[in-house]
Amino acid sequence: MKAVITVVGKDSVGILAKVSNGCAEYNVNVLEVSQSVLSEMFCMIMICDISAISCDFVDFANDMKKLGENMGMSVHVMHEDIFNSMHSI
Template identity: 55%
Template sequence: MNAVITVLGKDNVGILAAVSGECAKVGVNIVEVTQSVLQGMFAMIMFVDISNSTIPFSELVDMLTEKGEEKGVKIHVMHEDIFNAMHKI
């Protein structure tokens, strides 16, 4: 099962490390990362495989949302199906 982690906010040191560190801790495997910094705004989209995650999905959402608040960025963790449903026929 795949999920999409998006990180949006003001660029600062260690965002990628913080998010990937949290993922590694709970067995969430990063499949692909795209990242850009536009006019100081950081936007990262991370595709992750959560089939071997050691915690329930809702806990992962809470954990990363909290991490985002700590880092001053907005982190969304969403099941990939929502994007497939809305953008693919």
């Protein structure tokens, strides 16, 4: 089972570190990272393995959202199924 984490907002020091740290805390394994910075706008997409997650997925999603709010970034954690459903037949 995988989840997609997206982080969007103004670039600053340590975004990737904080988000990865958040994942590690819940035993979520980061599989792929794609990031770009355009005119100070930071955009990162992380694909994570949540098979061995140490808490309820919903709690993880809510905590990461709060982490984003603390950094002034918009963080979304969504189960991969929504993307599979919408973009593949």
